[in-house]
């Protein structure tokens with residue numbers, strides 16, 4: 070457990086912990102654009118630079134473990150200048166039109182610029198716009214907002230191991246590409262959206278959420294995925310005023326999935342809002358289903374069940390409940406059949 | 422699952438059989454592939470060249486429905502070479518002699534002949550699995566959806582006990598449950614022979630407990646009917662009324678024509694659901710239900726983790742939660758269910774529960790808990806049978822003999838048709854097909870056929886064909902692909918327009934009553 074000095078404060082770190090992690094735990098803001106806990110250390114973007122007494126030059130806090138007796142400064146005029154230069158450069162190189170960008174308010178580049186007091190890029194680079202790839206039904210890739218942090222590439226290859234994304238070309242031309250540089254829709258991408266979740270800017274976004282609400286208009290609520298048995302933990306981004314879920318993100322702390330999801334969990338959130346839903350109780354009258362009140366539907370059903378039980382016995386009534394529905398509804402179904410109808414004829418589709 | 426999802430990443434050997442993991446359980450496949458990246462060996466046993474094979478170190482391409490012969494063959498070799506875990510067998514298991522006698526009938530040459538796998542490869546696989554530990558075994562419906570499903574499951578367990586791969590991290594027999602809450606529905610007692618948490622309906626002490634707990638004078642004492650028996654009962658008057666809650670049976674049951682005939686014979690059909698579907702036309706009453714994101718509650722995942730599901734939006738129109746519907750019906754039949762919210766339902770369940778008794782909503786507010794957690798202090802259980810201590814004392818070997826599927830190819834129907842799920846859709850499609858974008862990702866059902874068979878039948882990729890069985894015929898587009906081996910067709914049941922359960926076989930495993938969705942005889946005709 071190394072002890073060290075952080076901005077004049079005596080602090081103890083866990084073995085192997087990086088300066089960045091400890092500083093963040095202690096409440097100091099250090100921007101980091103390439104580093105993300107999930108994809109591991111990086112040390113590429115250099116905005117997380119700090120000063121360490123006795124070190125030659127600046128130290129990248131995301132890749133440097135704390136050692137005994139270190140004296141670290143995370144904010145100084147020199148550091149701010151360095152960070153400003155880097156962020157200014159990134160802003161200048163790309164097309165960071167925050168007004169239109171889906172990520173406005175949650176963008177880590179925008180946050181860094183704001184914290185560093187940068188109003189706009191100081192230079193305008195004479196660079197042609199790169200083509201936006203909107204070929205895919207779920208994802209939009211805008212290379213003009215890419216800051217080459219490699220998070221998406223590492224996520225796609227090491228986290229979810231779908232092995233689709235890579236850095237194509239070299240140097241200033243470098244570009245994130247799918248497979249052999251084909252449009253996403255034609256690639257082997259499985260639409261898991263891990264790259265979207267990791268992208269610090271608006272270079273990779275979920276198509277279905279575009280224009281559906283800014284982060285400050287949405288409420289975040291944790292829930293469990295309604296599809297397969299993995300039970301991934303996720304955040305629903307809810308527009309209360311419109312009574313709609315507009316986006317899903319993975320819960321990075323979730324036990325089964327650590328923030329990862331698949332296409333169904335991440336993008337299959339809008340079936341409840343379909344206009345094809347059943348909305349009224351229906352009873353078949355003269356061969357057609359007619360909307361009725363709950364009172365009528367419940368009275369009629371209870372009456373028929375009672376008649377059938379009296380005439381033929383409880384065991385001629387059977388029920389199946391749903392392995393897609395919540396535990397509570399399954400329990401209610403089985404209690405109803407056993408305690409009320411008086412039969413054990415209850416099953417679910419687990420066997421089929 | 423006996424073990425947990427997060428342990429997968431640390432297994433040194435993954436034995437995946439009958440699981441199309443990248444499509445059916447994508448996030449579990451990510452952990453498997455991560456394990457491979459860390460140096461684990463991945464053995465995929467599957468008749469088809471599924472996507473996971475891309476990451477596999479070995480692909481065992483056995484014939485559809487020959488799992489028991491495959492595993493018995495491997496066990497034969499393991500025993501013959503003296504590779505079985507003798508200490509584990511002695512201390513933690515019984516009936517080993519029976520197993521040894523059974524698998525003695527499966528020398529590698531015979532196993533090779535039945536499975537179509539080269540004996541040399543079988544020998545190699547036996548050596549790897551006997552010498553690399555820990556090994557986790559993972560299976561899905563490819564193991565259970567057979568008339569010999571129970572035998573398949575037992576044989577998987579036999580292999581893991583023989584190797585001593587039980588009761589430790591990254592080992593175990595791990596069924597990956599298909600749907601979000603299959604595990605939970607079973608745990609809740611939505612089965613004909615048990616109350617919640619597997620308390621048997623024919624145990625007098627349990628009956629007494631529930632009579633008191635539920636304040637009723639009597640409770641039925643004989644196990645009830647399983648789904649296939651409920652349906653066959655509709656044809657001869659043993660089943661008169663049927664409550665169908667959240668299950669589009671016309672599409673999800675095998676042999677669609679039979680299902681419809683059954684429903685039409687009913688006196689009274691009640692459907693609780695969220696969309697009009699292929700089953701609702703036969704209903705006398707339809708109750709509109711609240712769905713995911715519109716109601717509070719819990720799901721239990723495949724590793725037994727009980728997790729919260731939350732209401733964030735109002736259900737459409739007059740739809741209500743299913744528990745409310747049951748409580749209202751009960752009141753009209755003179756019984757008070759004693760709950761007025763989902764949370765009260767949970768408390769009612771927990772009060773009479775065992776393995777769930779310690780899991781309160783408060784405790785799982787942030788993070789789920791894996792049952793068994795019998796008291797509110799119990800931390801939950803990451804893996805079962807710790808250190809080889811089985812719930813029933815000793816683990817019993819249940820040897821099984823191989824038998825072929827109920828229907829095998831012949832001259833008239835020369836193909837084996839197998840079915841399953843695709844990455845892009847879910848179950849009968851009511852959810853994914855009502856979401857924006859999914860129909861662009863995958864918009865039409867396909868039948869997968871091998872290039873060789875396609876050539877022989879002069880079928881090109883994208884041609885329409887008829888898939889024909891003894892039960893019916895369905896027209897769909899052909900996908901000529903190396904995923905299918907010669908002689909095997911494959912399709913899914915997500916699309917009602919091209920619905921494979923028109924042709925599947927309603928033959929069932931005698932114990933679990935699970936249908937043989939994974940194998941029936943079929944032929945292809947040009948459309």
Ligand code: SF4
Pocket residue numbers: 208224225229231232233234257258259260261262263264265
């Ligand atoms: S969506 Fe998933 S598979 Fe597709 S590129 Fe992104 S990370 Fe890779």
Ligand code: SF4
Pocket residue numbers: 294295296297298299300301326329330331332333334335446447448449
């Ligand atoms: S996100 Fe995908 S893998 Fe996770 S529970 Fe949902 S369907 Fe399963």
